[in-house]
Amino acid sequence: MAAPSYKFQGWLGLDKNAVEGKMEWQEYEPKTWTEDDVDIKISHCGICGSDLHTLRSGWGQSIYPCCVGHEIAGTAVKVGKNVKHIKVGDRVGVGAQSGSCLDCEECSAGLEQHCTSMVGTYNGKYSDGSKSYGGYADYCRAPAHFAVKIPDELSLAEAAPMLCGGVTVYNPLVHNGAGPDKRVGIVGVGGLGHFGILWAKALGCKEVVAISRTNNKKEDAMKMGATKYIATEDEGWATKNARSLDLIVSTVSSPNMPLQQYFQLLRTQGQFIQVGAPEDKIPAFSAFALIAKGCKMGGSAIGSPADIAAMLKFAVDKKVHPIIQERPLKDANNAIVDMENGKARYRYVLVNEKHASELKA
CATH class of the missing domain: 3.90.180.10 (Medium-chain alcohol dehydrogenases, catalytic domain)
Structure with a gap:
């Protein structure tokens, strides 16, 4: 050659x-x-x-x-x-x-x-x-x-x-039923998360909820197509929004995520899909967070x-x-x-x- x-x-x-x-x-x-x-x-x-x-x-x-x-x-x-x-x-x-x-x-x-x-x-x-x-x-x-x-x-x-970045978030949305009858949450408004918001909006989801630690990116998220914004620094955020989402896609790679509270946001038979890959182990959580509502936790790769x-x-x-x-x-x-x-x-x-x-x- x-x-x-x-x-x-x-x-x-x-x-x-x-x-x-x-x-x-x-x-x-x-x-x-x-x-x-x-x-x-x-x-x-x-x-x-x-x-x-x-x-x-x-x-x-x-x-x-x-x-x-x-x-x-x-x-x-x-x-x-x-x-x-x-x-x-x-x-x-x-x-x-x-x-x-x-x-x-x-x-x-x-x-x-x-x-x-x-x-x-x-x-x-x-x-x-x-x-x-x-x-x-x-x-x-x-x-x-x-x-x-x-x-x-x-x-x-x-x-x-x-x-x-795009397909990493597109895949779990499409393959887990995101569409007009679904309320979808995207954890993290960064490189991956912004794709999640854009895709969920384009898929016509009933509600697109951006979830981030602070309110700093609220304006950007709403311009991207989010219909609601949750800042986890706000007191009582999980309780106030309990049982409101059918599907959550988590794009964050921090091992310090409030996993138990994220599960609170899921409706009965809701799904939590992790795509961000922390270098350390994710937090422990009570199995009842999934059992009580028949929820599923999963992952998705590229x-x-x-x-x-x-x-x-x-x-x-x-x-x-x-x-x-x-x-x-x-x-x-x-x-x-x-x-x-x-x-x-x-x-x-x-x-x-x-x-x-x-x-x-």
Whole structure:
């Protein structure tokens, strides 16, 4: 195979101190090329909370050096001979997953994200032993099965954060019955939570309740489409709103969440779905909080390529636009520090300015 005319280089975390804005721009060796792969010239990459967890080894020891970023959008510049759904020049994206066995019960059922051989788009290893590298970079190589075409009606900047953050909240809403007859609560008004509010509104939910620690984001949440706002700093908030919600999707990753009180908000046979992934254990709670009302607690993980494609189409059909702030890729270190400090409103998107300008030319 002839060597590509472009280099794989990006912002690499070399140790856990990288999360402090100490990533270094370096060249790296991508996964071994196969005819099932695609190379993407990256124009945009969303910043996800997972990036920070990984840079600091918060979920376990990371495989340094690592290039994070799994909300990758750009243009296909090389496509394997076995790939049928993508051609060179297509606008494509890759989310948080870039590998699975494609043969197990889960993969056969379209649940690739639950495959026991799941490979993350970064900080993972493929079956041949090569490493996966993410999107804070110029180019990305990934198995094309996990690359999704981006509709022309969506800008690449808007599509990027949907590929992980968007589908992470879209999936538990759609697969747990969110719709016109449901009262839905979204815990956390951040990067994930703002998607939850936008999706719930677009799904026509009977009530969309934003739940946050303080009242600081109330005005923003109402503009996004929330019909009600609950601040957990207010005294008696759980009692005042008891048995009011059919479905709660929790996007927060703090282990100090008031879980018992969240369960109070559920109606009989309500559901609580956790998508935020704390680095520590979540609080203990009384089983009677679920038993008494016949409620269920569950979790949800990202989405399959088919889920992502369906979500992007839904975004186009319902004219859903995330609230993003574009940051230059060259300033990625400053951007992750600002992300860690809670300054994003509501999703940072890194712009590879050279590649983005080529698209406009």
